Amino acid sequence: LVAALEVFAKKCMETMERIRSKESIQDIPLIKEEFERCCTLVSLCEDQSPREEDMAEVVQREMEAMDLAIRDAVDKFTRLLENSRANDTGMQLEVNESILGTCSDLMAAVRQLVVRASDLQREIVAAGKGGASPREFYKRNHRWTEGLLSGAKAVAIACQALMSAADQVVSGKGKFEEVIVASREIAASSMQLVMASRVKADKSSQKMADLSTTAKQISTLTGTVVATAENCRDKISTASTLDFSKLSLHSAKRLEMETLVKMLETEKQLENERTKLAELRRHHYKLAGELEGWDEEDIPK
Template structure:
């Protein structure tokens, strides 16, 4: 009987969660600029910008969802009350509430993951998973709204466009995370600026040993390939 209050509450809480996530991202970026520089700062700025862009797109989607939801209720309730409409369509209402909760929860988890990555305590892969989970949650919200929306509804079209914006923003987060991971790996692999003379010599010897091992393994694999080809040809001849 309180479904209408629950939906309003969840939508409001989701909006607040998105706002808080955006504010946290701004604080993380501010801290990154004060504590980091150069290559690392460039990677983190790009990553946080993509996350912030995703929050903006989600905020737009939530607003469009609220407008469409009001239209659905106004058209569907007829002479009955809003409470009666939600009670009659309780499964749809529960789906809408569940989707809104998932979006807000996903936003906070995404920011936690971004914070950990920027501080060197998390993995870029975790951020990718979080972004994809948010995309799935917003898709659930759109699907729940489409079930009751009128065909050709302008508000539904606008919500679908907002959903596409979320998908594109999610793609940017994923791309930024993957690119950042690759660049950070390169930095760790080739950054020798802090090495002492002894450490540099040790790493040089280790690298020479690695090269010799790889060359040896490559030569063995080439011989193995040659033998396999020889056997292949012989088996072909025997079969013929």
């Protein structure tokens, strides 16, 4: 390229000299050919490395992925509830309706959070880009952009985790504790998204106020999901422990004897723990008496 430019420059200089000397010019086609050759070489020298990803597109893609994950979860909860109403009865139906109902309410609030977060994000970009493109705005504020992306990903992952946990519980293969953990993770990741948005939002922004209100609703609904999961867990545990309808006469008698043995063991263990507690208290009083100068007869028996 350098050599070609030198040749092109030399020919241009020679042509200029002929023009100044009013000589005939015959090498214009040759100069044009050299110019086109230089242009071709310049284009070949352009950076061929992968282009930096457009952060505006990344943000948009992650926000859409978050919304898609939530919509999938809502649809899945609806199908699970319909299947349970068609196939389950009694306590199992009651438990499934409680779990899926509260989880669906939480998902509806999270979906509202996504809509409001997207609205606020557009407001922030419009107010802060100062004539620059959204791509340049996100690139210039890359740390804030990374926080926003992290919050969006965390919300999507938590929603999928809750959907999976609820599915397992309804099918009798999961644990209520998994629903509790997933719902709390949704509250935490939602707050992460809110905090990331608040960094760049105007303090008087109504969209920011709406987003904060939705986050508080999510926190309240998370508490409802946790309480419902704990209550349903206790119901299932009690029902399975006291359901003797399928026991035969021999099995019932054997279970009765095993229960009596456990009662005696528990009573003995309780008696031992009470004796241990009494001795610990006596030793504590003795040590305290030595520090305070009590007499032996002052120590409780």
